[in-house]
Amino acid sequence: MDIKAIMKKYGIKADKRLGQHFLTDEDPIHAMLNAAGIHRKDCVLEIGPGLGVLTVKLCEKAGKVVAVEKGRNLIPVLKSTTRDFKNICIIEEDVLKLDLELLKEQYFNSDFKVVANLPYYITSPIVMKIVENRSMIKVAVVMVQKEVAHRLTALPGGKDYGILSIAVQLYADVDIVCEVGREAFIPPPKVDSAVVRILLRQEPRVMLEDEALFFKVVEAAFGERRKTIRNSLKGRLVFPGISLDKIDAALEQAGIDPTRRGETLSIKEFARLTAVLRH
Structure with missing residues (x-):
């Protein structure tokens, strides 16, 4: 997919307020699909699909894809890039305002997976929303800032270990799938990225009374x-x-x-x- 050509055709400019950086390298996409183990029976929620580079690959492999995009200017592009697929539903909404239980009832007939290139400025709240909805989410494979990936996977004693590490690891097993350089995006962000896999647990890692x-x-x-x-x-x-x-x-x-x-x-x-x- 020629990202520059699509941006020119639709007059798209990355919105800094929404942390928009469009992925041009398909290698991380294949790594994400493999890490999530996407197959034809899967239902997938994609957050922040952007121009649809990952969306198209998800549509090719999954049974049903729901793509939630906040940027109104990107909706026509998404509809165009996915026009050949019947298993896609595009929702213009802020994912942090979405009721995922209701989304599941309306669009999926089972638990679902999350695969997404997350907007950097709301990464932590989205990750916590995924953890809080672990009863219906099997696994999440997300691209985040490299720094956040290190915090999510950090062990006690290191500078990256903190509240986010504990909050996520209490209910999930987290590992880094691959690292992605800033040159893989248009426009290039100021930081490098990484893909993390979050395998949700229904019970906490340790039992808590309170x-x-x-x-x-x-x-x-x-x-x-x-x-x-x-x-x-x-x-x-x-x-x-x-x-x-x-x-x-x-x-x-x-x-x-x-x-x-x-x-x-x-x-x-x-x-x-x-x-x-x-x-």
């Missing part, structure tokens, strides 16, 4: 990354009955050295600490 409190503890621990876990919780953790004595006792009971930094704690350690703090 997920809301778990994330309060995680957020407090990462509130000031350079501080020890003790001092971070002391300054930022707020809930009825909390005190420094309770924090000290909980850290000791959970077997966590109070001088460690929050970024060194695993999901299991955060869960153990939360369980002790709760009682």
